[in-house]
Amino acid sequence: MVRKLSVIILALSLLSACLYPQEQRRDNQVSNDEQLDRVQQAVDSYREQENGLLPIETRDQDTPLFIKYPIDFTPLMEQNIIGEVPSNSFQEGGYYSYVIVDPEESAEVKVADARVTQTLRSVNYEIHTYRNENGHPPYGETIGDGVFTINEEHVDTVDGLTVNSPYSNQQLDVVMTTQADVLVDYRPDVYRLLEEENIDEYEGDLRYLLLEHYPIVPAYSPEMYLENGNVVLQQPSNPSSNDDNET
Incomplete structure (x- = not known):
């Protein structure tokens, strides 16, 4: 009985080890609404606190329009506005870079496929x-x-x-x-x-x-x-x- 129980536990452990990375990869690859909403709220809060400034990295003027304003997560984390960088972001090994479009008006958060x-x-x-x-x-x-x-x-x-x-x-x-x-x-x-x-x-x-x-x-x-x-x-x-x- 003990031997059977040990085999079952080992099998479940192996199954969990196989499934978890797969689920993690799926979360890493898919840009989901929850993460977008979280980053949008953080950007909006930072903009309000900093009198209209946005947490963006500096890019050349020649940078293509829709990736011209990538989000800089460092000030968001330093001010405890956001707890961590999204798991599907390029910085975390994911496929997406978080950017801001229409920075002068809506400052809407979107993603670009790296x-x-x-x-x-x-x-x-x-x-x-x-x-x-x-x-x-x-x-x-x-x-x-x-x-x-x-x-x-x-x-x-x-x-x-x-x-x-x-x-x-x-x-x-x-x-x-x-x-x-x-x-x-x-x-x-x-x-x-x-x-x-x-x-x-x-x-x-x-x-x-x-x-x-x-x-x-x-x-x-x-x-x-x-x-x-x-x-x-x-x-x-x-x-x-x-x-x-x-x-």
Whole structure:
């Protein structure tokens, strides 16, 4: 009886050891509403205490728009406004970087998928290597105003020229601008959202439509506009610098 009980306890211990890391990874990978709400409350409290200042890290002016204001958790923790950094954050080994959008007004907390940045950094290196050797970037076809596909024959990366969409998990093409900055073509996600929401007209940049419906920002994205039922791409007004910035 004692032997059987020991075997059962050992089996349960092994089962717990197997399940716990899996649950931990799941929590680490998924940006959930509870953690977002907690960080939003902390940012709002800090902003109120500091007369409108936000707990953000300094970034260059060339940093892409939606990752330009990453949250600095240090002052939030020093002032006991938040107890710990979210478990799914990039700082804790997770996939997400917490950022602030619309800092002048709503200062809304969102997340950026760090895996997108890591893939783009690899593509960016190959593009700049080719340009340094040949005097020009590996342009493919024109697909928008200042936006081009990448000639796959001249760029060799381990992960290819696609990234997993942070919205749908489908493959999205990596493209580039006139300045050879690499971006993600989010049009498939936008078209899907337009269809799901029965949207026929939209004023302004469609990237903000994604922001309205998801907690994840469209990092490294071209501007997108709806014209005659088609989503058209336009080079962003501020360049990206994938090789120098972290999410």
